[in-house]
Amino acid sequence: MNRIFEHPILGPLEDTELVRIFVDGEPVEARKGEVIAAALIATGKQYFRKTIKLQEPRGIYCGIGRCTDCVMTVNGVPNVRTCVTEVEEGMVIETQLGYGKWGRGINS
Amino acid sequence: MMDREIVVIGAGPAGLSAALEAARAGAEVLLVDENHKPGGQLFKQIHKFFGSKDHQAGVRGIDIGVQLLEEAKELKIDVWLNAEVCGIFNQNEVWIVRDKERSVTVRAERIILATGATENAVNFPGWTLPGVMGAGAAQTMINIHRVLPGQKVLMIGSGNVGVIVSYQLLQAGADVKAVVEAAPRLGGYGVHTAKVRRAGVPFYTSHTVLEARGKDHVESAVIGRIDERWKPIPGTEIELEVDTICIAAGLTPLVELAFAAGCRPVFSPVLGGMVPVHDAAMRTSLPSLYVAGDISGVEEASTAMEEGRMAGLSAARSLGHIDDATYRIRYEAVENRLLALRSGLFGQKRRDAKEQIVSQSQG
Amino acid sequence: MKDPRDVFICRCEEVTLREIEEAIEEGYTTVDDVKRITRAGMGLCQGRSCSKVIARLISEKTGIPLSDLLQTGYRYPVRPEKMMVLDNDGEGDE
Numbered sequence: 001m002n003r004i005f006e007h008p009i010l011g012p013l014e015d016t017e018l019v020r021i022f023v024d025g026e027p028v029e030a031r032k033g034e035v036i037a038a039a040l041i042a043t044g045k046q047y048f049r050k051t052i053k054l055q056e057p058r059g060i061y062c063g064i065g066r067c068t069d070c071v072m073t074v075n076g077v078p079n080v081r082t083c084v085t086e087v088e089e090g091m092v093i094e095t096q097l098g099y100g101k102w103g104r105g106i107n108s
Numbered sequence: 109m110m111d112r113e114i115v116v117i118g119a120g121p122a123g124l125s126a127a128l129e130a131a132r133a134g135a136e137v138l139l140v141d142e143n144h145k146p147g148g149q150l151f152k153q154i155h156k157f158f159g160s161k162d163h164q165a166g167v168r169g170i171d172i173g174v175q176l177l178e179e180a181k182e183l184k185i186d187v188w189l190n191a192e193v194c195g196i197f198n199q200n201e202v203w204i205v206r207d208k209e210r211s212v213t214v215r216a217e218r219i220i221l222a223t224g225a226t227e228n229a230v231n232f233p234g235w236t237l238p239g240v241m242g243a244g245a246a247q248t249m250i251n252i253h254r255v256l257p258g259q260k261v262l263m264i265g266s267g268n269v270g271v272i273v274s275y276q277l278l279q280a281g282a283d284v285k286a287v288v289e290a291a292p293r294l295g296g297y298g299v300h301t302a303k304v305r306r307a308g309v310p311f312y313t314s315h316t317v318l319e320a321r322g323k324d325h326v327e328s329a330v331i332g333r334i335d336e337r338w339k340p341i342p343g344t345e346i347e348l349e350v351d352t353i354c355i356a357a358g359l360t361p362l363v364e365l366a367f368a369a370g371c372r373p374v375f376s377p378v379l380g381g382m383v384p385v386h387d388a389a390m391r392t393s394l395p396s397l398y399v400a401g402d403i404s405g406v407e408e409a410s411t412a413m414e415e416g417r418m419a420g421l422s423a424a425r426s427l428g429h430i431d432d433a434t435y436r437i438r439y440e441a442v443e444n445r446l447l448a449l450r451s452g453l454f455g456q457k458r459r460d461a462k463e464q465i466v467s468q469s470q471g
Numbered sequence: 472m473k474d475p476r477d478v479f480i481c482r483c484e485e486v487t488l489r490e491i492e493e494a495i496e497e498g499y500t501t502v503d504d505v506k507r508i509t510r511a512g513m514g515l516c517q518g519r520s521c522s523k524v525i526a527r528l529i530s531e532k533t534g535i536p537l538s539d540l541l542q543t544g545y546r547y548p549v550r551p552e553k554m555m556v557l558d559n560d561g562e563g564d565e
Contacts, residue, residue, distance in 0.1 A: 002255050002256040002257070002258075002259075003254060003255055003256075004250060004254045004255065004256060004280050004281060007254070007279065007280065008279050009154045009168075009279060010154065010251070010254070013254055034253060035253060037249075037253075038249065038253035038254075038255045041249065041253075041255045041256075041257055042255050046238060046324045046325040047238040047324050047325060048238070051485055052485070053484075053485040054485055056236060056485075057237065057238050057324045057325070058236065058238060059238025059239065059241075059325070060238075060241055060245055060249070060257070061240070061241050061242065061245060061482070062226075062227065062241070062242050062244070062245055063241060063242065063244060063245025063246070063247075063248040063249060064143070064244065064245070064248060065143065066226070066516060066519060067482070067483075067515075067516045067519065067520065068483065068514075068515040068516060069236075069482065069483075083245075083248075084143070084144060142550070192550040192552070193549075193550075194547055194548030194549055194550050194552060195547030195548055195549065197547075203547070203548070205548070205550065205552050205556050208552070208553070208556075209553070209555070209556060210556060210559050211556045211557065211559055226519050226520070227520075228520075228523065229482075229520040229521070229523075229524060231478050231479070231480055231488070231524060232478065233474075233475055233477070233478050235478065235479070236479055236482050360523055364545045364549045365545075365549055367542070367545045368545035368546060368547055368549060373541075373542055375537070375538035375541070381523065381541060382538070382541045382542065
């Protein structure tokens, strides 16, 4: 578990509403309003996508929405920057392989 | 096309300060930022800033950020988020794309560029593995999103960012396995370096990272000693068991807009590379364009705020909102604060570099 | 250990050090030219993380001063946008 529950400066992690998202078909509990990348890092997910040319794994790199290394297919839409996009109830998130494909639940 | 007196590009500490100063002087300001939240890098800074009471010493970046935003709200400054500035034409037409779907052109009498800087890359084998990230990314994860990107961290770079983020990683509960520094001496503020040292983190000077290893994610890192020519010395390799590697190798000003618009550049290696030439009032070689913060040379949040004030003041005055006498008083106040911020071992270097840039603006 | 020349310089387009060095050796000695021939810098981050490195590599190989190389041709738009936004200049909001 990678969440920081207690912090010497920021204090305790406040309770918040939870939302249910699906990551590669598996249900995951996320905190309402947090970015997708944070929810995935909290579960210990190793990588978010595989690259186009060499199918190599990538995760977050810049963390602020500028480098696009963290993109995944969200609700059927590819290339969504997970470090700046907030989770929503029922969101379907898929590890993106290469370019990604449009359409719900399709990945190749 | 709509008209505005002053358009400020970038809502980080420099841009916010510029917008506030100009609005207080009575100018009509539009503040735009490409991100979905304002504040730039300010909200990641959970540590206390240095300086005297004037410079918000003892106040944390996050608190300053909240303050600035509240003031912007009170002054009813127009803020457009998710607004990307794609170009500046004829030195006064700002082409903005909102929400990635519609174009708007704003005609501005003055434009203040406060677009900040980006983290530098270090290209070692395995640097694209998940787990290798900018130090700023780790800082965002722990301080804003409250998740640890990993448990065992290698920090590359012992400058201010390197030691501050190392300390913050420790506060967040991570195990910082080592800090490596290519130079023979450490490069960050003594206060933070000491804190990290006291926590038992080893510092390796004249060392660099040679490789990140792992299948789908970082599993270990190899570091090694380098000679005076920065070449790795065979036989000195050490493998560290880490799952995260943070790169804190300096920042480079984000100058594309400024140069595409026609601002004259100058090379300032101390402050991050190419920067727009500007005078002490933060005006570039183009009379209607000003700069403030890291775009004008990488320093700190406190200098960014002062430069923002200077740019906002100067732009407002050039439009007649402030009389000369008032301007002189405020100008000197900001200049004195900047001088104080650019003192001491590290500050002096930045001060000299800034003076070099400003000297280029005369003639 | 991996071959250091297989290291990516451009993360977005997966362009290796080897490809960039080859381009420089073939006579492409500006950041823009290297970009055109290798695609480095043409990806989603628009050269944010690789331009400076490419400039340094060219400088090391050719002796051209870094400051000359860093003045690449910047062109609008400085952000990648969909074609449709070119067509719908609004009257201004608010």
